[in-house]
Every structure is written in structure tokens, then in C-alpha cells.
Amino acid sequence: MICSVKYSKAQMKIQEMAFVLVAIMIFFALVAMIYFSISMNSLKQSAVDLRAQDAIETVRKLSSAPEFAFTSSSRSCASCIDLDKVMALRNRTDYQNFWNLERLVIEKVFPEDSGECTPATFPGCGKITLIDKSTKYTSQRAYVSLCYWVNYKEGYVKCELGVISAAGKQI
Amino acid sequence: MDKKGFELSFGWLFAILVGAIIIFLAIYAAGKVASNQNQMTNTQAGKELGILLSPVETSLDSGKSTYITFPRETKVGNICSEFGNFGAQRINTTGDTGITSGDISGVSSTFYNKYLFSNTISSGKTFYVFAKPFEMPYKVADLIFFWGDKEYYCFVNPSNNVEDEILGLNLKNIKVVNSVTNCSVGSKKVCFTRSNCDVDVSMNSQTVRKENRTMYFEGPLLYGAIFASPEIYECQVKRLMKRDSELALLYATKADTLAARGCGSNLREDLIVYADMTLKVDSSSKLSNIAFASDNLERRNHDLLCQIF
Numbered sequence: 001m002i003c004s005v006k007y008s009k010a011q012m013k014i015q016e017m018a019f020v021l022v023a024i025m026i027f028f029a030l031v032a033m034i035y036f037s038i039s040m041n042s043l044k045q046s047a048v049d050l051r052a053q054d055a056i057e058t059v060r061k062l063s064s065a066p067e068f069a070f071t072s073s074s075r076s077c078a079s080c081i082d083l084d085k086v087m088a089l090r091n092r093t094d095y096q097n098f099w100n101l102e103r104l105v106i107e108k109v110f111p112e113d114s115g116e117c118t119p120a121t122f123p124g125c126g127k128i129t130l131i132d133k134s135t136k137y138t139s140q141r142a143y144v145s146l147c148y149w150v151n152y153k154e155g156y157v158k159c160e161l162g163v164i165s166a167a168g169k170q171i
Numbered sequence: 172m173d174k175k176g177f178e179l180s181f182g183w184l185f186a187i188l189v190g191a192i193i194i195f196l197a198i199y200a201a202g203k204v205a206s207n208q209n210q211m212t213n214t215q216a217g218k219e220l221g222i223l224l225s226p227v228e229t230s231l232d233s234g235k236s237t238y239i240t241f242p243r244e245t246k247v248g249n250i251c252s253e254f255g256n257f258g259a260q261r262i263n264t265t266g267d268t269g270i271t272s273g274d275i276s277g278v279s280s281t282f283y284n285k286y287l288f289s290n291t292i293s294s295g296k297t298f299y300v301f302a303k304p305f306e307m308p309y310k311v312a313d314l315i316f317f318w319g320d321k322e323y324y325c326f327v328n329p330s331n332n333v334e335d336e337i338l339g340l341n342l343k344n345i346k347v348v349n350s351v352t353n354c355s356v357g358s359k360k361v362c363f364t365r366s367n368c369d370v371d372v373s374m375n376s377q378t379v380r381k382e383n384r385t386m387y388f389e390g391p392l393l394y395g396a397i398f399a400s401p402e403i404y405e406c407q408v409k410r411l412m413k414r415d416s417e418l419a420l421l422y423a424t425k426a427d428t429l430a431a432r433g434c435g436s437n438l439r440e441d442l443i444v445y446a447d448m449t450l451k452v453d454s455s456s457k458l459s460n461i462a463f464a465s466d467n468l469e470r471r472n473h474d475l476l477c478q479i480f
Contacts, residue, residue: 010180010181010182013182014181014182014185017182017185017186017189018185021189021193024193025193028193028197032200035204043211046215050215050218050219050222053219053222054218054221054222054225057222057225057226058225060225060226061225061226061228061230063230064228064229064230064231065284066309066310066311066312066414066418067418067421069230069310071309071310071480072477072478072479072480078230078231079230082425084425084428084429085421085422085425087425087428088421088422088424088425088428089421092417092420092421094256094257094417095417097283098257098283098284099283099284100281100282100283119428149429149432149434149477151432151433151434154476155433155434155476155477
């Protein structure tokens, strides 16, 4: 038995219009999705750029921060880091979020030494890790002088070449 | 008689209804997108402003000044929070990007190592920045004084140091005069030798009276009391004292390690007492006591063979 359904002209028009409207909605939804995906990518990129810029400015100014600056001498030094102070800073958890950094390491460049610094190995060691929250990072580096007190004869301040490397949050 | 009328068929009704819904949704979505875009731009500007304030900080210099220009008229919000180990400095910006009408402020950017002294909201296109190190007795932080191009200050009979600093750093929108009558109309009058001005400074009692509130200052905090609203000033003083306390503990540890390496100083106990004292500061009125203890520490440190700070 063949069953045939007859549509009126008006019903056909409504169906056509409904399809067109659905198509328009799908089109706009696609355009919106593309727009949001592009804008999210650019937002993500600008957030990464801002964090990197923040890390660059922080690393540039870190040697003059009171927690790092070498001030205990009559000679003024603009980019000298007080390693004795940094060693004291090592175990202070209060400072973990202070500079908005994911990683902050001070390494000795010359004379070359290796291994993480501890009170037992200091100053014959290679690096002091102050913040290490992430394994995925892009570091910004700045060369500095690493100064510390040496108790030899009357005692003196010894400075060595080092690098301070900092990394902001990655997304 | 031939009657002609407009027949509204079901097809037309359906199209008008659904069309109206689509247009409404499109306008709503466009508005939302524009407002989000505005908020994004303001959030980005707030973070960038915070980053731009970093190079202004001092190292060996006694003061630095610069200016920051935004691409459009902007309101900069200064939010100070005293909670936590160091408190927090939040900065947000509100600027009309032209996409939407009305003020949509960006998400605040948080900094723990910045101390911004300004009004709660500063407006303008160009903002002037002046930074000075704050030492008590060692360097605690850089104080950043911030005002917009629509704020004018008139310093009447300031002390020689203040006058030299303002003229030497060529600070914009600040005029130094001998008499209140020489001040421009609309400028904030900051009087050093008389009272009943917008801001009254007493160098003898080290106080600044502003908005019917008295603020106490030490050293460069004078500028903080002049430029900042009293709530911001008191909050920043508490934050500075918290950092002073943390630094005192840091120096106490350093004194300990140096003593173990053969360079004793006997400063450790005093630094711990000082850390406790500074941590308890709840108002700028306690600053004079802290300054007294700080001077004592500085004298003792100065006489050491291996200085702690």
C-alpha cells in the first residue's frame, strides 16, 4: 500500500524558512566559535607575554631588592647580590609567592662550581634554588656579582660572577 | 465593493518572531563580547602598568621620576590589602575603549613587592611616577608616588630638601611657591608652615593632616602622606612594617650564619625583637618608636667589622 502525504504550499514555505533559519544559526555559531578560538589564543599569548615581561623586569631589578642587594659594605655596588642573605632566604616559605615567579635560581658562573648550596657546602657550591614550582618554564637571565663574607685573617668580602635566572608562570 | 486588506500569513508571523529572537540574541552576544573585550583591555593595561612601575624602582639612586601615558583617558584604581605575610598591592584600570559605554574595570593585578601611594582612584591620560627608597634601618622597599595629569599640587614654603627634590627631579604638576595666594586655582595646597590648607605638613611633629585625619611619617613617607588617601597610606605603612619585620628575621639568620663562620655581631637578638616590634605596628603613629629602635640598630651595625646590613 502506498501512503502519500500531501503538503500545502504554506507548509512547504514554513519548512523552507525553518531550514534557512537553522542554517543561519549554524553559520553564526561557527563564526562565533572561530572568533572565540582566535581571541582565546591571542589572550593566552598576551598573558604569556605579560608574564615573560614581568619576569624580565623582575630579574632586572632583583639584584637591588632588599632581600638580595649587597649593602653591608662601604663600597656601593648596583648589581651585587649578598649570597649570605640569599642563603638565609633559602628556607623562607613566606617568599614563595612574593615575586610572582615560578622559578628563581642563582648560579655561580665563575669560578665554576657544581651542586646545590647547603649550609654545609656553602660557598663551594654551584647554585641556590629559591623557587622551583614548575618544570615547564622559560627563564630570563641577568648577570650579577655574588658577594659573601670570607673569614680569612681580618675577614674580607669576596665577589664572584654569577647569573640570576627567573621564570614567570606558563599557561 | 472591493475590499483590499493586508493579510498576515502564518509564514510572515513565524519569520518575524524567529527573526526578532535571532536579532536580539545577536545584539546581546555582540554587547557581551564588546564588554568582555573592554574588560580584557583594562586587565591587560593594569598588568602592564604594574610591570612598567618596576623599572622606576631605585637601586643606588635616592630618587627617580618618570611618566606613563595611556592611549586613552584612564582611571587607575589603587587597592591595598594588609592581610597575609606582606599584604598586597592591587592595581586595576578602567578606560573607555569606545566599544561599549560605561565603566567596566579590568581584573585587578596583584603585586606583593610594590607600594603605590596615590588616591584610591587617579584619573588622566598621563600619570606621573616618583620613586624613593625607604630605609629603616636597611632598605625595606621602594615607595612609588603616583598622580594623574589632572591633579595639581602647590607646595607652599616646603623645606629645602623637599624643594630641591621636587625641582631636581622636575616633578610635573607640582609647583613650589612662597605664599598660598600664588597657587593656581584648583590645585591642592600643601602647606609646610601654616595650617588650614588641603594638606598641612608639620616637619617638627612629623605629621601630615589631610581629609581631617592625621598621618605620621618618617623619611620619604612624607610624600606618601601627601599623595595618598589616608586609608591607602595607613595600609601601605602596615605592609612596609611587615616587610621590615621579615627582613629583620632574614638579617637575624644572616647574623647567625656569619657568627658560625667566625664573625659574631650580637645583633641577632635585637633583630628578632625589632622584627616583633615592626610586625605589631597597626598605625603610622607607631612609626616614631620604630624609627628610634631602627636608629639604634643602625649605630650598632655600623660599628661591626662584618656588617649585617
